[in-house]
Amino acid sequence: MPINVAFTPAEAAHADVGVVVDVLRATSTIAQALAAGYERVLCAAEIEEAESLRAELDDAIVGGERDAVRVAGFDVGASPRAFVEARASTLILSTTNGTRAILEAASRCEHVLLGSLLNLDAVAAAAAERGGDVAILCAGFKGAFALDDAYCAGRIVQLLAGERNDAATAAELVAGAYPTALEALNARTYGPPGLEEDIAFCARENVLDVVPRLAGMVGTAAEIRI
Amino acid sequence: MPINVAFTPAEAAHADVGVVVDVLRATSTIAQALAAGYERVLCAAEIEEAESLRAELDDAIVGGERDAVRVAGFDVGASPRAFVEARASTLILSTTNGTRAILEAASRCEHVLLGSLLNLDAVAAAAAERGGDVAILCAGFKGAFALDDAYCAGRIVQLLAGERNDAATAAELVAGAYPTALEALNARTYGPPGLEEDIAFCARENVLDVVPRLAGMVGTAAEIRI
Numbered sequence: 001m002p003i004n005v006a007f008t009p010a011e012a013a014h015a016d017v018g019v020v021v022d023v024l025r026a027t028s029t030i031a032q033a034l035a036a037g038y039e040r041v042l043c044a045a046e047i048e049e050a051e052s053l054r055a056e057l058d059d060a061i062v063g064g065e066r067d068a069v070r071v072a073g074f075d076v077g078a079s080p081r082a083f084v085e086a087r088a089s090t091l092i093l094s095t096t097n098g099t100r101a102i103l104e105a106a107s108r109c110e111h112v113l114l115g116s117l118l119n120l121d122a123v124a125a126a127a128a129e130r131g132g133d134v135a136i137l138c139a140g141f142k143g144a145f146a147l148d149d150a151y152c153a154g155r156i157v158q159l160l161a162g163e164r165n166d167a168a169t170a171a172e173l174v175a176g177a178y179p180t181a182l183e184a185l186n187a188r189t190y191g192p193p194g195l196e197e198d199i200a201f202c203a204r205e206n207v208l209d210v211v212p213r214l215a216g217m218v219g220t221a222a223e224i225r226i
Numbered sequence: 227m228p229i230n231v232a233f234t235p236a237e238a239a240h241a242d243v244g245v246v247v248d249v250l251r252a253t254s255t256i257a258q259a260l261a262a263g264y265e266r267v268l269c270a271a272e273i274e275e276a277e278s279l280r281a282e283l284d285d286a287i288v289g290g291e292r293d294a295v296r297v298a299g300f301d302v303g304a305s306p307r308a309f310v311e312a313r314a315s316t317l318i319l320s321t322t323n324g325t326r327a328i329l330e331a332a333s334r335c336e337h338v339l340l341g342s343l344l345n346l347d348a349v350a351a352a353a354a355e356r357g358g359d360v361a362i363l364c365a366g367f368k369g370a371f372a373l374d375d376a377y378c379a380g381r382i383v384q385l386l387a388g389e390r391n392d393a394a395t396a397a398e399l400v401a402g403a404y405p406t407a408l409e410a411l412n413a414r415t416y417g418p419p420g421l422e423e424d425i426a427f428c429a430r431e432n433v434l435d436v437v438p439r440l441a442g443m444v445g446t447a448a449e450i451r452i
Contacts, residue, residue, distance in 0.1 A: 166373035
């Protein structure tokens with residue numbers, strides 16, 4: 001079973017199972033929301049798209065941030081800490097890098113799962129269960145390599161048996177280089193300041209056993225369920 | 227002085243100095259050819275382009291391979307071992323990943339240098355001398371991450387003082403993970419078999435003190451001189 005990692009969405013190859021990783025914060029937030037009782041999360045790349053879904057749907061709230069600031073008019077931000085209790089059946093989430101990575105995965109992989117440190121063992125077990133090629137697809141940051149996603153990808157690779165591609169080998173080296181997940185996530189250099197509490201939240205390992213999966217599309221938004 | 231690494235040409239950012247790395251084999255071969263006495267190397271992405279330059283120029287030979295096999299009609303292959311003695315004043319070299327990376331660098335960086343393990347200290351010193359931002363631009367393989375280039379990039383990063391981006395941090399981790407350059411280059415998983423002697427040649431460190439630089443364009447080919 002080949003185990004491939006793509007550090008950026010542009011590098012994503014075809015695979016039976018794609019595991020999307022946007023550890024700060026989309027895939028962590030989605031796992032948390034579904035574990036808390038939201039029935040589904042709709043990932044919309046653009047704010048306007050999230051707003052129009054909000055207008056169409058009953059029993060939905062909309063969350064999203066840009067540069068760590070809640071989008072004006074949205075019900076909540078994008079922090080996973082905002083989703084420890086379900087407030088509706090549908091969460092609409094506007095996330096740029098994460099949604100792009102999920103849509104890329106959908107176009108190249110038969111099954112799309114969402115990985116994070118929160119559900120590390122659960123997502124690795126679900127990926128292995130399928131028995132085919134696995135591609136771990138990092139959302140990255142604005143099309144470039146992101147250390148936090150590479151670290152999380154490497155942690156997933158460590159749990160899977162199979163032949164690694166070059167990026168999977170490098171991801172394992174990154175994963176092995178930090179004593180704790182928190183130190184790895186804090187080693188990243190991009191993104192806005194002020195996310196310390198979210199980073200600590202997302203650095204916790206195996207506190208959720210949900211495996212978010214791409215269930216289909218609602219318009220141009222990706223529908224994620226467990 | 228920020229020290230940035232781009233693992234793929236698509237990730238390349240703007241910088242004062244771009245150091246292109248295609249350690250197996252383009253940037254190693256070019257350093258070797260210029261050290262041996264070729265006055266310039268013209269890097270052409272396409273075979274047809276290399277052939278038409280060959281027809282136009284006096285005192286030039288043309289080298290290039292596809293999948294480790296010499297291109298039909300070319301004077302030599304692309305092995306650095308074929309360039310230990312100069313046979314003309316101009317070497318025209320057809321190399322896909324390396325040329326693309328050089329052209330990307332040219333569009334984003336004021337100065338473009340070519341790095342390899344053969345000229346490790348020399349290229350790092352030349353990059354530092356400029357005093358501005360340095361971007362180390364890996365050629366990669368077909369647009370994706372390549373472990374050998376990441377290793378060489380990390381070796382260059384280790385020699386430079388300055389704030390690292392995420393990829394530079396990861397490249398240093400990769401560089402620190404292998405006891406020898408040969409082991410790092412052999413850990414790569416892509417590409418054709420049968421390159422053992424070239425890999426051993428390219429894994430030698432600091433045997434050349436040349437710093438190949440982009441001097442300009444000849445048509446759509448990149449002209450490299452020392």
